Amino acid sequence: MNPEMADRETATGVVGLVQAYVNTLDLQDGPEELSDPNTLAAWLVAHELMESGQEVSAADLKHAIAVREAIRGVIGANSGGRVYPLDVATLNEAASASRLRARFGADGKARLEPEAGGVAGAMGRIVAALFAAMADEEWSRLKLCGSQACRWAFFDKSRNHSSRWCTMASCGNRQKAKRFRARAKANA
Numbered sequence: 001m002n003p004e005m006a007d008r009e010t011a012t013g014v015v016g017l018v019q020a021y022v023n024t025l026d027l028q029d030g031p032e033e034l035s036d037p038n039t040l041a042a043w044l045v046a047h048e049l050m051e052s053g054q055e056v057s058a059a060d061l062k063h064a065i066a067v068r069e070a071i072r073g074v075i076g077a078n079s080g081g082r083v084y085p086l087d088v089a090t091l092n093e094a095a096s097a098s099r100l101r102a103r104f105g106a107d108g109k110a111r112l113e114p115e116a117g118g119v120a121g122a123m124g125r126i127v128a129a130l131f132a133a134m135a136d137e138e139w140s141r142l143k144l145c146g147s148q149a150c151r152w153a154f155f156d157k158s159r160n161h162s163s164r165w166c167t168m169a170s171c172g173n174r175q176k177a178k179r180f181r182a183r184a185k186a187n188a
């Protein structure tokens with residue numbers, strides 16, 4: 001990770017899980033953490049979304065990445081972006097394919113759980129986390145960096161929810177420099 005990115009804020013709980021999943025890809029500096037079916041399986045097992053020893057195919061990887069980018073899309077709405085029908089369709093498909101059902105746990109609390117196993121089930125757990133995250137008061141603070149080259153999911157801890165970049169030190173200043181250069185060019 002780029003050292004200037006070290007001060008990027010992270011959320012906890014379900015919002016944190018959604019954020020961590022979206023940020024398995026750092027568009028600006030790399031790397032892609034989900035680079036093959038094995039790394040996807042390892043990530044899902046490490047985050048207790050899938051049992052180990054499950055078969056993960058190239059098609060599963062493609063599906064998991066599509067779900068990740070659809071989640072990135074809906075987070076964009078928190079920073080003023082529009083929601084694309086393709087992202088909505090991808091999330092609805094992931095919810096259906098995993099056969100999410102409401103289940104009451106021993107603690108008497110309801111949650112969404114997938115009936116499907118494997119990667120389809122894991123994607124269902126991520127969609128369930130997204131569902132719970134959207135009901136969390138912290139949700140509106142999860143935003144996408146305003147830099148089109150970055151689009152990192154950051155947690156806006158500013159008091160009035162006004163942050164636009166994942167870090168002022170990197171993306172904020174880069175955007176400012178870009179605008180400065182554009183102005184200088186226009187005035188030349």
Ligand SMILES: [Zn+2]
Nearest residue numbers: 145150166171
């Ligand atoms: Zn950024």
